[in-house]
Amino acid sequence: MSFKIFSLQLTGKIKPVSTIENRRKELANDYAEFQQTEASEELKAFLELDSWINSDEFKKKKKEIESLKFAGSLEENQLKEFQRLKKSARIRKYFKLANSSDLSKFENEKESQKMADFYALSEYVKEGQFEKEKKEIQSQVFKGSVEEKHWLDFRRLDKSAAFRAYNELEGSEKLKKHKALEQTDKFKKYNRLKNVSEQDKESKKEFVLLKRDAEIKAYFRFEKSKKLKLYHETVGSHDLTKYNELKEYISTDAFKKQEAFLKDKKKFEKSEACQKQQEYKKLAADSLVKFILKFEKSAAYKNYLDVKDSFDLKRYFELEKIIDSDEFKQQKVWLEDKKRWEKTEEFKKEQQHKQEQAKPEFVKYFKYQKSNDFDFLKNWEVVFEDDFTGKELDSTRWSTSSAAAEKLLGENYALPGDLNIFTNGKNLLTGKGLSISVKKEKSTGKVWQMPAGFVPTEFEYTSGLITTGSKFVMEDGILEAKLTFNPVKQVASSFYLAGDETAPRLNLLEMGAKNNVGISTLNGKGKIENSGLDILNLKKGSYIVSLEKSGASFTWKINETEIWQQNNSELNKPLQLNASSLVIEELSGSQIPVNFQIEWVKCYRKK
Structure with missing residues (x-):
């Protein structure tokens, strides 16, 4: 019985698996958020803003703005220039006419059909065409x-x-x-x-x-x-x-x-020429036509045309627009305001910098930026994983026959003294993790016996195993699995790493008659011996058990707390992942079935 496990549990150093998983989930979420923030345009913009706020250029700009005043400014000069133009006689006369009903009437009627008819008839009568047609008609x-x-x-x-x-x-x-x-x-x-x-x-x-x-x-x-x-x-x-x-x-x-x-x-009196002449005389006497002709020749209208496209009027409107704009008014106010800095875009940027600096995502980002909390996530990558949520075992990751069985017989076999035969996946249940189930049921299998070889034998129990075999081998890295620790002394349930042979092997966890982590080897008599840490004192329940392999050095952890270290040069090689339950003593009916629960498996290697 290991006092170490008892002490670690008693002092709370082996934290509950839910705490570990919640912290991992939170850390993974924080890391994802960290990466998202790190790659975001918002952080990029903030860093640019931060660089600008702390630059000499910004400090100089702030000092310049605080020293500005309205007297002698561009805005004052623009206001004076506008007032001078506004007092100009030419421009005042322009606006007087521009806003008059006479100009409106003139603009509306100068190109009316009546005026068009008048100008056309005037040209006809006065330019000789009328006389020519009159003579021609009268000569006929x-x-x-x-x-x-x-x-x-x-x-x-x-x-x-x-x-x-x-x-x-x-x-x-x-x-x-x-x-x-x-x-x-x-x-x-x-x-x-x-x-x-x-x-x-x-x-x-x-x-x-x-x-x-x-x-x-x-x-x-x-x-x-x-x-x-x-x-x-x-x-x-x-x-x-x-x-x-x-x-x-x-x-x-x-x-x-x-x-x-x-x-x-x-004939002339009935001619079109005579009708045009009469229409011309009628239009020439029309009050609207007289008004248009008189207005067109007036001094006020001449001044209007002279000013209309002049530089002074264009400048007047340009300045009027500037001076009437909210921007100019605000500029004048803040130039006259002793607290003008607080009303600048730069001040807003300064405040924005302070606000953004306090954003939770940025606070969290800068908190983690200087910490080593993400070192594992940054330096390790998953190379193998399975959460067994499929309806069946993933055959691309696992085999249900041992490596030795695949080579010798092509199906699982038992050794002398074994009470169960391993079925080819029949005793495996997936969907919510993996359950390797020991059942009491008669089944026929083969037992290796010297010198007869493989002999058909009837078994009282069936069980199952999984192995990555040649599909995946672990070199240096970390193996983690979430397992349910619920030992039944008549059944040896284990999750281990091994080569093509069953020993030596690294026991991620073994429970049943023996409850330990460590290394199993063969002694000189061909018997398996275990060296490692007894974990019988471990409370029943779910645990995340991990094994880090670094060459010939191995470290075990339970819920991220280190519990054991051991070296073995024979295991400094690529190893397969294996899990199985072996019946070593008769079971009572109340104990059946015995289930070895594996919720998930992950293997990591350094990037």
């Missing part, structure tokens, strides 16, 4: 015009004998009847008989009768008339074409309209 008369010539040509043709005959016969019944007779049998017979011989007296007699026929006599009278002759001369003649063209032309609305226009003695 019917006599001597092209229209008169065409009209006379038509009248001459229309009154001629030929066209009187043409107009009388063209389309007349008389002409139609005359032509129709030519197609009759009587007329054709007449033409045939007039050439018969004198000996054909019957035909001649018939011809004489036809010659005396009234229709035929009338036909030849009309055929020999002057009127029909004139008609035939006219049909198809050039004059007929011209006559028809002239007749059509003088019958058009355009000709009649132009004829009426040329004959109208009041």
Whole structure:
């Protein structure tokens, strides 16, 4: 029984695991916050501000501001310049007109449609276009015009004998009847008989009768008339074409309209030119037009235009804007204020520096900056971990067969005297940590017996083991595991580091018939011997047990309190992580099942 463990617990040096975990969590959170703060733009800005506040430049700036005054300042000069411009006669007259209703009326109406019409008509009347159009209109008369010539040509043709005959016969019944007779049998017979011989007296007699026929006599009278002759001369003649063209032309609305226009003695009074002249006279007499023209020529408006784009007015507005600004007013006030420093941006920065310096995250940052509290987190990194929260054991990290079993048989086997067989993961439960469960149940396995070799045997108990095997080996570093210390003397539950052989090995913790931390080796008789620290006095419960390996030197801790140191050169090599529960004595029914609880495992190495 170890008095050391009893003493450490009694004096409170082995702190509760919850205290350790809460402190670790708090420290991890603080470290994360520290790193976040260290990488933040806020800290960067604060450090820049801190550097500036403590710089000679800031101190000089503060001294300069405190020594400033309004008399002789830029602001005083700007105020005096503005007051001088404000009193200027030209500028006063400018503002008098600028704010007047007359200017507003002028600005609103100067480009109105009425003024646009007036200016356009004024230019039209005064620049000669009106007179030109007036003369042109008045010079247009019917006599001597092209229209008169065409009209006379038509009248001459229309009154001629030929066209009187043409107009009388063209389309007349008389002409139609005359032509129709030519197609009759009587007329054709007449033409045939007039050439018969004198000996054909019957035909001649018939011809004489036809010659005396009234229709035929009338036909030849009309055929020999002057009127029909004139008609035939006219049909198809050039004059007929011209006559028809002239007749059509003088019958058009355009000709009649132009004829009426040329004959109208009041054509000018009806013209657009005359209407424009009358509109111009009307607009020239309009009160608004008179106002615009008069205002445009006024001395006040001339001064307004001269000042409007002048440098003095631009400077006036520039100074007015400056002087009316809150910035100028505040500047004047603080220049006249003996406490002006407190109203500067620099003072605000100074206060900001004080406020930010007191921020919890910065206070915490600077507190840890000069401490070694984060040394472990800074200098060590996790290279292997498992919290066993999965539904099944992570096969990428663990095997459920020992290294020796994998090499010899490919499955777990027992040694002579073992009361249980290790199943291939059946006795392992994950989800809320790992539980290696010893159960009382019949199971068949193999036992190594000399010289027979592996012999099938029936076992009363089953258990389980885990090993990292070749998946992970620990070299120099720290192994930590949160374990439940609840020894049952009939079961040897252990978490240990070993090579391919079971001994020598480093026991992170062993409990059951023996409760210790330390090293297990084989003596000369092939029996396992333990050397280390007895922890039987350790109270039942959860503990964080750690083992630091540094070459051949090993240090054990429980809840971060060092409890044991030991050296062994044989174990200065890469080692596998192993955990198992072995039944060494018969168990009563009330003790079953026996569970070896491992909440999590972590391995660290130095960065």
